[in-house]
Amino acid sequence: xxxxxxxxxxxxxxxxxxxxxxxxxxxxxxxxxxxxxxxxxxxxxxxxxxxxxxxxxxxxxxxxxxxxxxxxxxxxxxxxxxxxxxxxxxxxxxxxxxxxxxxxxxxxxxxxxxxxxxxxxxxxxxxxxxxxxxxxxxxxxxxxxxxxxxxxxxxxxxxxxxxxxxxxxxxxxxxxxxxxxxxxxxxxxxxxxxxxxxxxxxxxxxxxxxxxxxxxxxxxxxxxxxxxxxxxxxxxxxxxxxxxxxxxxxxxxxxxxxxxxxxxxxxxxxxxxxxxxxxxxxxxxxxxxxxxxxxxxxxxxxxxxxxxxxxxxxxxxxxxxxxxxxxxxxxxxxxxxxxxxxxxxxxxxxxxxxxxxxxxxxxxxxxxxxxxxxxxxxxxxxxxxxxxxxxxxxxxxxxxxxxxxxxxxxxxxxxxxxxxxxxxxxxxxxxxxxxxxxx
Amino acid sequence: xxxxxxxxxxxxxxxxxxxxxxxxxxxxxxxxxxxxxxxxxxxxxxxxxxxxxxxxxxxxxxxxxxxxxxxxxxxxxxxxxxxxxxxxxxxxxxxxxxxxxxxxxxxxxxxxxxxxxxxxxxxxxxxxxxxxxxxxxxxxxxxxxxxxxxxxxxxxxxxxxxxxxxxxxxxxxxxxxxxxxxxxxxxxxxxxxxxxxxxxxxxxxxxxxxxxxxxxxxxxxxxxxxxxxxxxxxxxxxxxxxxxxxxxxxxxxxxxxxxxxxxxxxxxxxxxxxxxxxxxxxxxxxxxxxxxxxxxxxxxxxxxxxxxxxxxxxxxxxxxxxxxxxxxxxxxxxxxxxxxxxxxxxxxxxxxxxxxxxxxxxxxxxxxxx
Numbered sequence: 030x031x032x033x034x035x036x037x038x039x040x041x042x043x044x045x046x047x048x049x050x051x052x053x054x055x056x057x058x059x060x061x062x063x064x065x066x067x068x069x070x071x072x073x074x075x076x077x078x079x080x081x082x083x084x085x086x087x088x089x090x091x092x093x094x095x096x097x098x099x100x101x102x103x104x105x106x107x108x109x110x111x112x113x114x115x116x117x118x119x120x121x122x123x124x125x126x127x128x129x130x131x132x133x134x135x136x137x138x139x140x141x142x143x144x145x146x147x148x149x150x151x152x153x154x155x156x157x158x159x160x161x162x163x164x165x166x167x168x169x170x171x172x173x174x175x176x177x178x179x180x181x182x183x184x185x186x187x188x189x190x191x192x193x194x195x196x197x198x199x200x201x202x203x204x205x206x207x208x209x210x211x212x213x214x215x216x217x218x219x220x221x222x223x224x225x226x227x228x229x230x231x232x233x234x235x236x237x238x239x240x241x242x243x244x245x246x247x248x249x250x251x252x253x254x255x256x257x258x259x260x261x262x263x264x265x266x267x268x269x270x271x272x273x274x275x276x277x278x279x280x281x282x283x284x285x286x287x288x289x290x291x292x293x294x295x296x297x298x299x300x301x302x303x304x305x306x307x308x309x310x311x312x313x314x315x316x317x318x319x320x321x322x323x324x325x326x327x328x329x330x331x332x333x334x335x336x337x338x339x340x341x342x343x344x345x346x347x348x349x350x351x352x353x354x355x356x357x358x359x360x361x362x363x364x365x366x367x368x369x370x371x372x373x374x375x376x377x378x379x380x381x382x383x384x385x386x387x388x389x390x391x392x393x394x395x396x397x398x399x400x401x402x403x404x405x406x407x408x409x410x411x412x413x414x415x416x417x418x419x420x421x422x423x424x425x426x427x428x429x430x431x432x433x434x435x436x437x438x439x440x441x442x443x444x445x446x447x448x449x450x451x452x453x454x455x456x457x458x459x460x461x462x463x464x465x466x467x468x
Numbered sequence: 469x470x471x472x473x474x475x476x477x478x479x480x481x482x483x484x485x486x487x488x489x490x491x492x493x494x495x496x497x498x499x500x501x502x503x504x505x506x507x508x509x510x511x512x513x514x515x516x517x518x519x520x521x522x523x524x525x526x527x528x529x530x531x532x533x534x535x536x537x538x539x540x541x542x543x544x545x546x547x548x549x550x551x552x553x554x555x556x557x558x559x560x561x562x563x564x565x566x567x568x569x570x571x572x573x574x575x576x577x578x579x580x581x582x583x584x585x586x587x588x589x590x591x592x593x594x595x596x597x598x599x600x601x602x603x604x605x606x607x608x609x610x611x612x613x614x615x616x617x618x619x620x621x622x623x624x625x626x627x628x629x630x631x632x633x634x635x636x637x638x639x640x641x642x643x644x645x646x647x648x649x650x651x652x653x654x655x656x657x658x659x660x661x662x663x664x665x666x667x668x669x670x671x672x673x674x675x676x677x678x679x680x681x682x683x684x685x686x687x688x689x690x691x692x693x694x695x696x697x698x699x700x701x702x703x704x705x706x707x708x709x710x711x712x713x714x715x716x717x718x719x720x721x722x723x724x725x726x727x728x729x730x731x732x733x734x735x736x737x738x739x740x741x742x743x744x745x746x747x748x749x750x751x752x753x754x755x756x757x758x759x760x761x762x763x764x765x766x767x768x769x770x771x772x773x774x775x776x777x778x779x780x781x782x783x784x785x786x787x788x789x790x791x792x793x794x795x796x797x798x799x800x801x802x803x804x805x806x807x808x809x810x811x812x813x814x815x816x817x818x819x820x821x822x823x824x825x826x827x828x829x830x831x832x833x834x835x836x837x838x
Contacts, residue, residue, distance in 0.1 A: 060795030061802075100783075100794035105736060105744060110519040110780065117515065132642055132738040136658035152640070201629055203640035203740050210639050229629075230742045453639060460646055461657075 051095045052088065052375060054079060054348060055115040057125045060328070062102035063231040064127075064256035066286040067337055069328055071126050072098065074341025076327035077320050081312075082349060084319035089352050092375075103256075105129045112137065121380040122146050122348055128204040131164075136461065139163045144381040148344050149174070149280055149303055153207055154453035156414025158385070159465040161454065165384050167347075167415030168406045169303040169441075171253075172449060174279045175208035176441035177301050177420030178251050179215050181277065186248070191220040194247040198238060198254065198262060201227035205253045208279075210453075212251075214445050232258025239265040252278040259287035263295050273297035277422070283432070284336040288425045296427035299435070301420055304343045305402040306432040308334030312342075312398030336423075336432055343403060347387070350397075355383025385410055404438040410467035414450075418443060471831040487681055504670060509663035517662035522735045524776045525669040526727050531756040531768035532680045533723025538754070539763035540684055541716035542696030543605050547617035549749030550624030551721050553741050554597045555728025557634045559590035560643045563733070564636060583648040583655050583733065587672065590729030591722040597624075598721020605713045609699075621750055628741040644738040656733045665734050672730060676723050681765050683719060692716050693763075724753075755805070759812050761821025770820040778805065 056075050059068030079094040088094050097118060099111035108130035112123065122144045125131050131151035138145040145164045147155065153171045155164035169177075183190055197212055199205030209225060216223040224245065226238045232254060239262075242250060250271065252262055259282045266276050274297045278287070283300020313334060320326050321333065332338040355375050375383075388407040394400055406415030419438035426433050458465065476491045478484040488494040512521065530548060537543050563586035566578040581589060601620040605613050628634050635643045647657035654660045655668050683689050691712040694702035703709055732739045739745070752775060760771020779801050786797035816822050830837075 058794065060793075061798040065795075098794050099787075100798040102798060105740075106523065107779075109736065113515045113518045128640075129642075129740050129743050132640070132644065132740070133736060136644075136737065140658040202742060203642045206639065206641045227629075229626075230746070460644070462647070 051093050052352060053115075053119045053121060054094060054096050054345070055111070055118070055120040055123055056096050056098045057101050057108060057111050057115075057123065057127075057130065058098050059101050059103045059126070061100060062104065064103040067256055067281070067284065068103065068126065070284070070332040070335050070337035071341040071344075073326070073328040073330070073332045074338035074343075075124070075345045076341075077316055077333070077338075078342045078345035078349070080325050080327070081316050081319045084323060084325070085315055089349050090356055094349075101125070101127065101130060103127050103129075105133055109133055116141055116143060119377075121352070121375065121377055122384070124148065124344055124348075126150070128152075128207075129202065132203060135161065135164050141377075142381070143377040144384050146344065146348065146384065148340070148347070150204065152457075153414075154450045154457065156412065157450050157454035158409065158411050158413040159454075159467050160458045160463055161413060162466055163381055165408065165413045167387070167408050167413065168389070168404050169280075169418055169420055170414055171204075171207040171279070172211040172446045173303075173414075173418035173420050173441040174253075174301050175211040175251070176215065176418075176446060177422070177439070178277050178279070179212070179219065179221075180420075180439060180441060181299075181301075181422050181436065182249050183219065193221040193249070194224070194245065195221050196224045196226055196242055196245065196247040196250045198226045198228060198235075198242075198250055198252045200232060200254050200258055201229045204255065204281075208251075208253055210449055211446060214449065215442070218445060228254065228258055228262075231256060233261055235261050235265050239269050239271075242266075242271065243269045249275045249277065252276070252282045254278065254282045254287075258282075259284075260290045263288055263291045263298060267291055267294040273425075274299070277301070280340075283423060283425075285430075285432075286337075288427070289430070293427050295425055298425045300423050300425070300432070302336075302423045302432075302434065303404060303420055303438075304339055305399070306336055306339065306423055306434060310399050310402060315398060316342075339402075343399075346397060346399065347389070350389070350393070351380060351384040351387050353383070354386045354388075355379040358382050358386060384408060385413070417441075418446065471828070471834075473832075487685075501674070505667075509667055512662050512666060514662050517666050518735070519780060520776065521666055522669055522730075524773055525666075525673045526730045526735055527753065527756060527772040527776055528673055528769050529676050529727035529730070530724050530753045531760065531772045532676055532765065533720045533727065534753050535757045535760075535762065535764070535768045536680060536684065536692070536723070537716050537720035539757055539761075539767070540689060540696060541692035541713065541720075543602075543713060543716060544610065544614040545617040545720070546614050546747070546750045546754070547601060547620035547624070548724055548753045549745040549747060550621040551594050551598055551724040552728030552731060552749060553624050553628055553745035554594040554721075555590035555725030556732035556739055556745065557628055557643065557741075558593035558725070559586045559729035559733055560636075560645070561634065562586040562589040563648060564646065567633075569633070582650070584650055586648075587726055587729040587733065591726040594725025594728065595718045595722040598717045598724070599714050602714050602717025602721075605717065606710050618747075618750075621747055625741050625745060628745075642738050642740050643732065645733045648733075656737065658737065660734075669730055669734055672726055676726065677765060677769075680719075680723065680768075684765070688712075688715060688719075696763075755809060757819075759809060759819055761819030762817075764819070764821035766824060767819050767821030770824070774820065775805070 056072055058072030059065055076096045079096050083093050097115055099115055101108040101111055108125055112134055123134060124146050128150050131147045134145050139162055147166045149169055151166055155161040155166050156170055212223050228235055228238060254262055276298055278300040280301045280303060288295040288298055359379050385408055390405055394402055404419030406417055418441045420441055421434055421438045422436045423432045424435045471492050473490045488497055534548050537545050562581040565580045568575045604616040635641055645656045648655055653664050655664060691707045694707050695709060695712045699709055756771035756775050759774055761767025782797055782801050786792045787794055812819055
C-alpha cells in the first residue's frame with residue numbers, strides 16, 4: 030500500500046506489476062450510506078473467513094490472504110475508483126455487492142483479465158459463459174430467484190397458480206427490474222396475473238404502493254428490495270394486515286435487519302435463500318476461536334451468524350475454493366504432481382480458470398465445516414451460473430429471532446430461464462461485438 | 469516581485485480587454501494548457517484518468533454550466549442532476565440511432581451519430597429541456613424557483629426510469645455505452661486508452677471554458693449579471709429579463725448536458741438514472757460552485773477539483789497511510805466537506821476564487837506592501 034502512494038507521487042505506476050507474495054482479495058464494501066445495514070455484515074463475513082484461513086491454515090495452500098477493503102457506499106463512481114485503485118494490487122476476484130457497480134465492471138474486468146463474481150446479483154445473463162468470459166454468478170441468480178419463488182408459491186397453492194394474483198414489489202433500479210421478464214414468462218406459463226409495483230431509491234416512501242396492494246388484494250407479494258426498502262415494506266405490509274405467510278422476498282430482502290424492526294408482527298415472513306442460515310455449522314467454532322477470540326473480527330464483530338454475514342462468508346469460501354482449483358490447474362499446467370504447488374503464483378487469469386473449474390459437492394462442504402450450507406453445483410466454460418440454480422426458502426421466526434429453512438434446495442425452471450439468458454446475452458454480444466467462446 | 473504588471477503596456481483595446489491582461493498570468497495559462505494537452509496524456513494511467521482526471525474535467529463542465537445560471541444570472545437551480553441525465557440519455561439515443569415510433573410501428577430510425585456529435589446533441593437537447601424548465605423563472609425567483617427546478621430533477625429521473633424508449637427497452641433499465649471511435653481511436657467502451665478518454669474530455673472542457681469566459685464578459689454575460697444584481701433596475705436600463713433568463717438557462721443546460729453525456733459515455737460507461745443522476749448530483753455540483761466561487765470561471769474549476777480530489781486524498785491518507793477503517797474515513801469525508809462548506813459560507817462567501825484573487829493582489833505588492 031505504501032508503494033501505491035510512492036508510485037502515485039512519481040505518477041508512473043504504468044506496468045508496475047506487484048510481487049504476488051500474497052493472495053489479494055479486494056472487498057468493495059459499503060459500511061456507510063443508505064445500504065450500510067446490508068453492506069456491513071457482507072463485508073464482515075468476507076473478511077472474517079479469510080482471517081480465519083490465515084490464522085488456522087496459514088492462508089490458502091501456505092500463502093497468506095490479504096483482504097483489501099475499499100468503501101463504495103453503494104455508489105457507482107466510488108466503485109469505479111475502488112476498482113481502479115485495487116486492480117493494480119494484484120486483485121484476484123472482484124465482488125462489488127452491487128448490481129450497479131457490477132454493470133460497470135463487467136466490460137472492464139473482461140479487458141483487464143480479472144474475474145468478477147456477482148453472487149446472486151449483477152447481470153443475470155452473465156451466467157452464459159460463452160459471452161461473459163470473466164463474470165460469474167454461481168450459485169444462483171435473480172431469475173432462479175423469481176422462478177424459485179413461483180415454484181414455492183405453486184406448492185403453497187396446491188400446484189395451481191391459475192387465476193392467482195401475484196404482485197412484484199421491486200426496487201426501481203437495474204436490480205429490481207431484472208426479474209420482470211422471467212416473471213412475465215412464468216405468468217404466461219402458469220396463468221397467474223402479475224402486477225408490477227416499483228419503489229424508488231432508497232425506498233422509504235411506499236405508502237401508495239401498499240394502498241394499491243390493499244385495493245388489489247393479491248394472493249402473494251414477491252419483493253425485490255434492498256436496504257431500508259425491506260424494513261419499510263415489511264412494516265407497511267403489517268400496517269395493512271397483509272398476511273406475512275403470503276409475502277416472500279428474494280435473498281436480498283431476507284436478513285435480520287429487514288424484520289427485526291417490525292418485531293413480533295413480522296413473524297412468518299418468507300425469503301428465498303441460496304445458502305444456510307444461523308451459526309449452527311462447525312466452521313463457526315473456528316471463526317470463534319481463530320478470529321473473534323484473537324480479537325481480529327472485522328467491523329464490530331456483532332454480525333456473526335446473521336444471514337448476510339453468512340453470505341459474505343460463503344462468497345469468501347467459494348473464492349478460496351476457486352483458488353485451490355486455480356492452483357491445481359496451474360500445477361497440472363507445469364506437470365507437477367503436488368496439488369498445492371504453484372499457489373503463490375496465482376494470477377487473476379488463473380483465478381478465472383479456477384472459478385470456471387469449480388465444483389462444489391456435499392462432501393467438500395462438509396470437509397470445510399459447512400455441511401449442507403449451500404447447493405451443490407459445478408461451473409463450466411459455458412455455464413458461469415452453476416449448473417442447477419438450486420434455491421431454498423427460509424422463514425422468519427420472530428419469537429426465536431431467527432430464520433428457519435423451510436425447504437430444501439430445489440431446482441428452478443431452467444426451461445424458462447435458459448432461453449432468456451441466451452436471448453439477453455446474445456443481445457449483449459451483438460451490442461459489443463463479442464465472439465462466443467468455449468467452442 | 470515576479471508577479472506584477474510593471475512594463476506590461478496595452479496599446480490597443482483588444483490587448484486591454486484580453487482575459488489575462490498581465491503577462492505573467494497569460495504565460496502561466498499557456499503553460500497549464502501545454503502541460504494538460506501535451507505532457508499529461510503521456511504520463512497517466514487508468515487510475516489517474518478514471519479516478520481523478522475524468523471526474524474533474526466532467527464536473528468542471530457541469531460546474532461551469534451551473535455557475536452561469538446561479539453565479540452569473542442569479543437563478544438558483546437544483547435540477548443539475550436531471551439535466552445531466554437528459555444529456556446522458558440524449559447522447560445514448562443519438563449514438564445508437566434515434567428510433568421514432570408511431571402507433572406501434574417503427575416510423576424511421578436516424579443513422580447512428582458519431583460520438584462527438586452525440587455529445588454535442590446531448591448538450592443541444594438539454595438546452596431545449598433547460599429552456600422549458602426555465603420558463604417558471606420568468607414568474608418566480610429565489611427559493612420558489614429552486615423548488616421548481618427541484619421538480620425538474622425528480623420529473624426527469626422519473627421519466628428516464630419510466631419510459632423504456634429512452635433506454636432502448638433493455639431489461640435492466642440501464643443504458644450501456646457501445647464502443648465508439650473517433651478517427652479510429654476508441655473513445656468509449658472498456659478497451660479505451662486512458663489518454664484518449666482524457667483528451668476527448670479535455671477538449672470539451674477547454675471548449676466550454678473558452679465559450680463560457682467569452683460569453684460572460686460579453687453583452688450576454690453583462691445582461692445576466694444585471695439581472696442577478698437587480699432585475700428591476702436591469703429592465704429599466706433596457707435588459708429584456710425573459711430573454712436574459714432563458715438564454716442563461718439555455719447556455720447553462722447546454723454545458724450541463726455535455727457534462728452528463730461525457731459522464732455517461734466516457735467516464736462510467738453504464739448508467740442507472742436514479743443512482744447516478746439523483747438529487748445528490750445536483751447538490752454536489754452546487755457545492756462545487758459555492759466552494760469554488762459563484763460567478764467565476766476559475767472558481768468552477770477550483771470547486772470541481774476540490775470536491776473530486778478531497779475524498780481521494782482523504783482515502784489515501786486515512787486508509788492507505790494511517791490504516792484507519794474505511795467507514796470512519798468515509799464518514800470523516802462527509803464531516804469535512806460539510807464543515808468546509810460552512811467555513812466558506814461564513815469566512816469567504818466568494819469561495820476559492822476569491823482567495824486566489826486576494827493572493828494575487830498580495831503577490832503584486834510583495835515584497836513592498838506599502
